Amino acid sequence: MMFTSYMRTAVAIVLLALVANNTIAQFHFNDEDGYRLWLKYDALSDTPIANTYAKKITTVNVTMPSATGTVIQQELRYALGAMLPGTLHFRDSINDNQLLIGTPASSSAIKKSLSKKDLKHVGDEGFIIRSQTVAGKNVTLIAANSDIGALYGTFHFLRLLQTHQSIARLDISESPKVDVRMLNHWDNLSRYAERGYAGQSIWNWHKLPDYLDQRYYDYARANASIGLNGVSLNNVNATPEILTPQYLEKVAALADLFRPYGIKVYLSINFSSPHIIGGLDNSDPANPKVGQWWKNKANEIYQRIPNFGGFLVKANSEGEPGPGDYGRSHDMGANMLADALAPHGGIVMWRAFVYAHESGEERSKQAYSEFKPLDGKFRDNVLIQVKNGPIDFQPREPFSPLFGATPKTPMMMEFQVTQEYLGFSTHLVYLGTLYEEVLKTDTWAKGQGSTVGRVVDGSLFNNSISGMAGVSNIGADRNWTGHIMLQSNWYVFGRMAWDHELTAQAVAEEWARMTLSNDWEVVNTVTQIMMNSREIAVNYMTPLGLAHMMGTGHHYGPAPWVSELGRPEWNPVYYHRADKNGIGVNRTPTGESAIEQYHEPVRKLYSSTETIPEEFLLWFHHVPWDHTMRSGRPLWDELVHHYYQGAEDAAKMKTTWDGLEGKIDPYQFKQVQMALGIQAKEADWWRNACVLYFQTFSDMPIPEGLKAPKGTLEDYKAMRFPFAPGNTEPRRH
Known part of the structure; x- marks a missing residue:
């Protein structure tokens, strides 16, 4: 909410530059350099719909006396105060034209107005937004089973206002399709961000835990606004120091800050930590002392962070240590960690990004070859985190054959938001089209309709847990992502993690309206640029x-x-x-035979140069x-x-x-x-x-x-x- 100090700095830099060059200039400064992201909340006073909004929202009643309830009040004071200045009043009583927000537990009026059936189907994080009569008054109701669900509903409602949608007769019911929706920061403790193109890491570990930058709050607001509920703070090429008491205290400070926004903190761990910082002779998962060390470490973490999410693990990949160093399998390593976290409700996200030239197998095949035989051998709180394609975040890849290959093991999607292979932060490449292309591709694992999206959300195989991760493109640059247009990739990742059936075009238009302008020409032009951009780059x-x-x-x-x-x-x-x-x-049976890892009829489609979609021709032939x-x-x-x-x-x-x-x-x-x-x-x-x-x-x-x-x-x-x-x-x- 507090942007003024940053803006003063920006103004000072501009003025100093003018003075240094002995330049006298008149210029228009509109206080917009990208810091506010899609949460601009510009005044609606000059729009035809503003008067309708002002009449429809005369008072606000947030019924939840929690930290999240306070966050909702703060966001509404800021947002409605900016968009509809002079019209906002907070009331504890029910009034006509009121925005009423809460849960059945926090409001008897909401409890009486909604049946158990109304809220049952939206789960813990979902919400209902409805134009309804409550206690004889006409209200706009935002209701949920949890305070966090009400927060998501609040941001959804604000999105309607920002994009100039009608709020006259609302009947919206939403819940996330994926359980764990998170950003992976490949950020080192030195603040160097691997594959980061927007400046240093936003985590200032040296100043934590006592100095909580305003940017952390605005980061949490942005993530909550698009439904993200998790963040892995450090690089998957992890250093053991993150698990020391000194750094866990810093992690706990961020976790406490994020909690009211519904965001859990996760950590990438170095598999050799028991040996390196624990003083053990080795980190062999078959060693009982190693398993006990991880249980003790998990207990220590949860004492500091009661809602800690769990561990993200890169093991036996590109030189990182893992169970393979001791002749053990991936499931042994993952299950040891899962057992340590299970009593606390934590999860393990074990990355499938593994390849080694010693195997003698073509690289695109190796993840499937290593993890397919392990299906059903992982604990229930383990997800295998798989990149969208079989190699490495390329401008275009076919979907990874692991999606649909492991019915007993949940596959967690890993997309890259940062543009490691797509021109860094100077190329406009809207990734919504890539995400949509992958998520809507049919694996045929259980016949037609077995899309990658249904594998990821767990519905295809009735998995008990699901997840989607995006490798962050966020840094300390003023505009967060090094390029204002690339904020859209952070945005669309969150929106599609919440609902993978959204279209890239709808989200692009939504983002353009919230971030740039509601002018029809701007929205139409920018949306078309975004929708064409990835194919241009390919x-x-x-x-x-x-x-x-x-x-x-x-x-x-x-x-x-x-x-x-x-x-x-x-x-x-x-x-x-x-x-x-x-x-x-040649990845057909006459060559590397990678095509055999796919289900029919995908295999047959890709096998012939006559039938394969030409965008994959040279991948397979x-x-x-x-x-x-x-x-x-x-x-x-x-x-x-x-x-x-x-x-x-x-x-x-x-x-x-x-x-x-x-x-x-x-x-x-x-x-x-x-x-x-x-x-x-x-x-x-x-x-x-x-x-x-x-x-x-x-x-x-x-x-x-x-x-x-x-x-x-x-x-x-x-x-x-x-x-x-x-x-x-x-x-x-």
């Missing part, structure tokens, strides 16, 4: 099923030529296999350069046209955005305009470098009508980026 980066061609280590820019790294699967050439005969990875595509062009021409179309469309995005000048706050407009300029340049770079490189194999000319790429392949190969952001922890000399 075209200029990895068209037709290509993958993992980004620069090594930092993953910035194109480097499809890299081939000299120690492990085959670290090299981009591993993922495109270009040679004089063609391009793509090594295709000759002269193969005739459905457009009638040979593969080489089609590939080049995709690269050129992507670069051309990236430039058009900026031109389209430029046409909105004067219709969007100037600070917001300029930030996005500058980033789109960078994106257009880098799309050209991607096109030129990739086309020149693949031409060395195809030995075919640039298709007629397209200009030759600028520069030489050697120029592009010589480019170096030793300080690209978001890679591993910088070395200190």
Whole structure:
């Protein structure tokens, strides 16, 4: 709620810059630099609907005397006071045109007005918003079984106002489809954020637990507003220090702050912690002393944090320790931790991101091969956290075959919100279309309609727990995500974690109205930019099923030529296999046979170059350069046209955005305009470098009508980026 100190700082920086340059200027400052996210709550006084709202909401009655009830009151005072200034009055009695908020336990009026059946189906976190007569008065009722449900309902109601929806005859009933809806912060205790492109980590561990930055409260508000109920605070490449008393005290301070917003805290743990900080000889899960150490540690954590969520674990992956170090299986390691957490209601989220060249198996197959045989061997409070695709957060991948492969083991979705492989924080890539594409894909695990979304929410196999995680794109930058438009990815992740049946377009429009403007031209234009943006990026980066061609280590820019790294699967050439005969990875039975991990008829669909959707063609097939595509062009021409179309469309995005000048706050407009300029340049770079490189194999000319790429392949190969952001922890000399 308190933005003034930040704004004063921003104003001071601007004024100092003007003075330093001896510049005298008149400028319009609208107090909008992206900090408020989608919770702007701009005044509605100049809109036709404002008068209707003012008459419909004359008083507010929050009936819950809890910390969450206080949060609801604060949010409403701030939001309604800003949107409908001068109309807000809080009353404890029931009045006409009142916003009445509470639970059957907190309000006898609500208890009498709603039947048990009304609220039973919305569960612990759901809510009802209804225009109803209560005690003879016409009210807008926000009711729930819990205070947290009422908080979610309050934010939903405010969203209606922000997007100028009618509140005349409301009858809304909602509950989340997924139980655990959380952000994973890959943030180190040093405040360095791995794969973070928006500045330092927002967690200032040095100042915690005594200094609670206002940003923590605003972070909690933002998460609660979109239904997120969990946060893993630290990097999955975890350091054991997070489990020491010194840091648990800091974690507890954040947990206490987040609790009224319905947010549980989770921690990523280092599997070798019993040995490293516990003084044990090893961390073997078969060692009774190791199991007891984890039970003692869990007891210690829950004494400090009664609603602690549990552990997130990256084990035996990319050098991280795990049960495999002792010849033990994943289920042994996960179950040991689950047993320690179970008495307290905690869960284990065990990541399936595992691959090792020693196995001799193609990388896309390894997670399935390791976890499919373990189905049914995990404790009930264990979820296997699976990336949406079988490799690693690529611009486009087929869904991971693990979704639908383990009916006895819940699969928790892991999406990446931060754009590790999608241009960092300078490329506008709205990920709602990616999330929707994956969640609505049919696995056919139990016949037609067995979507990935139904696997994740637990309904397909009647799993008792479900979860969805997003790798955070949040940092200490003023606008939180390094690019105002990328706030939409945080937003859409939360909205789709709550309800995976929402469409990407509906959420994009919603976000644009709340964040930028309710002007029809702005909303329509921005929504179309967002909806097209991911396909544009796929075209200029990895068209037709290509993958993992980004620069090594930092993953910035194109480097499809890299081939000299120690492990085959670290090299981009591993993922495109270009040679004089063609391009793509043969994952059919005549090659790597990864296609066999999918159910029929998906397997059959992907097995033939004649039936496979062309966006996955080179993922599953090594295709000759002269193969005739459905457009009638040979593969080489089609590939080049995709690269050129992507670069051309990236430039058009900026031109389209430029046409909105004067219709969007100037600070917001300029930030996005500058980033789109960078994106257009880098799309050209991607096109030129990739086309020149693949031409060395195809030995075919640039298709007629397209200009030759600028520069030489050697120029592009010589480019170096030793300080690209978001890679591993910088070395200190």
